[in-house]
Amino acid sequence: MAAAAWASSSLAARLPRRLPPWLRAGGAAGYAVALRVGTGGPPGTSAKKGRTNERQRRESGTPRTEKMEVDQDWTSVYPAAAAFKPSSVPLPIRMGYPVKRGVPPVKEGNLELIKIPNFLHLTPVAIRKHCAVLKDFCTEWPAVLNNDEKCMQHFPIETETTDYVSAGPSVRNPKARVVTLRVKLSSLNLDDHAKKKFIKLVGEKYCKGTDTLTITTDRCPLRRQNYDHGVYLLTVLFHESWKTEPWEKEKTEADMEEYIWENSASEKSALDTLVRIRAAETTEETSREALLTSEIVQDYKKSMLALKNEGETEENLSEYKESVKRLLNLNAL
Numbered sequence: 001m002a003a004a005a006w007a008s009s010s011l012a013a014r015l016p017r018r019l020p021p022w023l024r025a026g027g028a029a030g031y032a033v034a035l036r037v038g039t040g041g042p043p044g045t046s047a048k049k050g051r052t053n054e055r056q057r058r059e060s061g062t063p064r065t066e067k068m069e070v071d072q073d074w075t076s077v078y079p080a081a082a083a084f085k086p087s088s089v090p091l092p093i094r095m096g097y098p099v100k101r102g103v104p105p106v107k108e109g110n111l112e113l114i115k116i117p118n119f120l121h122l123t124p125v126a127i128r129k130h131c132a133v134l135k136d137f138c139t140e141w142p143a144v145l146n147n148d149e150k151c152m153q154h155f156p157i158e159t160e161t162t163d164y165v166s167a168g169p170s171v172r173n174p175k176a177r178v179v180t181l182r183v184k185l186s187s188l189n190l191d192d193h194a195k196k197k198f199i200k201l202v203g204e205k206y207c208k209g210t211d212t213l214t215i216t217t218d219r220c221p222l223r224r225q226n227y228d229h230g231v232y233l234l235t236v237l238f239h240e241s242w243k244t245e246p247w248e249k250e251k252t253e254a255d256m257e258e259y260i261w262e263n264s265a266s267e268k269s270a271l272d273t274l275v276r277i278r279a280a281e282t283t284e285e286t287s288r289e290a291l292l293t294s295e296i297v298q299d300y301k302k303s304m305l306a307l308k309n310e311g312e313t314e315e316n317l318s319e320y321k322e323s324v325k326r327l328l329n330l331n332a333l
Helices: 002-014 021-034 111-115 124-137 148-154 192-205 223-241 246-250 265-281 288-292 295-310 314-327
Strands: 158-160 179-184 212-217
Touching: 179 223, 192 212, 192 223, 212 223, 265 288, 265 295, 265 314, 295 314
Parallel strands: none
Antiparallel strands: 158 179, 179 212
């Protein structure tokens, strides 16, 4: 006791003056004596070896799939797009890699079924309900548009988009933003000059065989943005094709996009040759208009256009050879 009193008095002497009097007067020693290491349990209890405090597990109830009625309203179970719920789908679905040549895992606790999107909310009954609700906001189909020709006449622009369904964590695919616009040049209000300039501007996007222009846009991140961009490009091409620049008036026959028979050097040479031949054979004068409408000149015109515009093929060269022989009357020799 004397040693404890001495330790208490010496500790109180070394403590700062700003401490409370009760702490300087030996409270520290009393606190140290009162401090005791507990056993981890409530006060007044002692730990017992070999005993564990495990929480009792709750027993699982009957799955919802066993309580469902056969004629239930499935649209109430899956009213909107949601992840796969094994307790709500009364089907023996299995998915995953079969372990040890067995069967794929069952649906309970199957992560593979949860990761992928599903169409359980798009059953035929749900689609019919959606259509019945949207029907009040729709208008009747015009009776005038009863065939494809009339539809193309009034709506010449054809829009093509693609929706993708993939097994992944997201239902969105970056390829779905691509938009393709198709339109026939014959449906546009273009004259000869505007049409040729339009074809020159679009380049390989125009198919001469089908007379169809194809514009594909994928620069923007959203589908709607790409559609607006495609319509903008088509509008700009249409208005630019109608413009006539000053340098376009200086074009010669070699600069033309296609060979034109009217007022060409071939037409003048053929007419001059026929006039001299007819003048040497007969004394009657033949007008140039009559010579232009003759069968010989029309065959020569057709073969010349095919040779200049389509290229030198074996068929075109053969037709050109025969038309020249008929024009010069060399078959009789």
